[in-house]
Amino acid sequence: MSTAPALNMAGRATIDGTAIFGPLSFVAPAGEWTCLLGPSGVGKSTVLRLLAGLGDELLFLGEASAGDGAPLSGRVALMAQSDLLMPWLDLTANVTLGTRLRGQKTQQDRARQVLERVGLAGHAGKRPNALSGGQRQRVALARTLMEDRPVVLLDEPFSSLDARSRALMQDLSAEVLAGRTVLHVTHDTAEAARLGHHVLLMTRGGVASVPPPDSPIPRRYDAPETLEFQGRLLRMLMEAE
Ligand SMILES: Nc1ncnc2c1ncn2[C@@H]1O[C@H](COP(=O)(O)OP(=O)(O)OP(=O)(O)O)[C@@H](O)[C@H]1O
Numbered sequence: 001m002s003t004a005p006a007l008n009m010a011g012r013a014t015i016d017g018t019a020i021f022g023p024l025s026f027v028a029p030a031g032e033w034t035c036l037l038g039p040s041g042v043g044k045s046t047v048l049r050l051l052a053g054l055g056d057e058l059l060f061l062g063e064a065s066a067g068d069g070a071p072l073s074g075r076v077a078l079m080a081q082s083d084l085l086m087p088w089l090d091l092t093a094n095v096t097l098g099t100r101l102r103g104q105k106t107q108q109d110r111a112r113q114v115l116e117r118v119g120l121a122g123h124a125g126k127r128p129n130a131l132s133g134g135q136r137q138r139v140a141l142a143r144t145l146m147e148d149r150p151v152v153l154l155d156e157p158f159s160s161l162d163a164r165s166r167a168l169m170q171d172l173s174a175e176v177l178a179g180r181t182v183l184h185v186t187h188d189t190a191e192a193a194r195l196g197h198h199v200l201l202m203t204r205g206g207v208a209s210v211p212p213p214d215s216p217i218p219r220r221y222d223a224p225e226t227l228e229f230q231g232r233l234l235r236m237l238m239e240a241e
């Protein structure tokens with residue numbers, strides 16, 4: 001994996017003259033985990049899509065770029081809000097889809113390992129429609145981890161999981177993605193309190209940084225500083241517009 005760059009995001013986006021977000025400005029520091037929270041519809045997924053080089057339907061005035069000045073293209077993996085699994089492919093074929101589309105050698109062993117890490121080893125030959133919503137979400141996470149990119153964009157990756165699976169997948173992701181630049185959209189203040197080296201709050205007025213505890217991530221979910229920060233974040237969200 002090449003060195004993970006910082007992400008710079010600044011500007012505003014519109015569609016047909018209607019504001020989608022901004023003006024806003026923020027940085028996701030290099031090699032660290034940044035959580036992005038904010039009310040539904042404020043534009044979080046759109047920000048991720050722009051950083052992933054998508055969003056051709058938008059008029060975007062600003063920059064969505066890497067801090068090292070090199071193009072982001074080819075260095076980003078996006079786990080989108082909808083799982084985008086291919087219904088006609090089994091799980092192994094779904095998680096190796098990126099490598100096959102790029103004409104690279106398919107890494108069956110690695111696919112098996114990653115599926116095992118997300119707790120789906122016994123389901124590798126199944127198709128997505130034979131899985132629960134939470135299982136599908138873990139396949140999408142496995143596919144993102146398979147991509148092995150220095151920049152990883154996660155759009156509510158654990159939203160369909162039960163509390164225990166969620167905590168386990170948070171731990172796994174923090175371990176596997178350590179050293180990468182992660183920008184993680186979540187509605188879950190407890191999740192942001194566990195995972196963020198940096199926590200950003202996005203409102204119609206822009207993006208504000210809310211400094212989390214300086215303990216290492218993943219933070220213990222029941223540590224007093226994690227719980228205190230989670231409460232503070234929720235209070236800020238309640239007061240945000
Ligand atoms: N292709 C599109 N055409 C028109 N409007 C769009 C399009 N994509 C997004 N929007 C609008 O842009 C705004 C931001 O959408 P976005 O999906 O980025 O929000 P979000 O913060 O991710 O919300 P949520 O938390 O519900 O996922 C919304 O008002 C949405 O209706």
Ligand SMILES: [Mg+2]
Nearest residue numbers: 044045046081
């Ligand atoms: Mg969204």
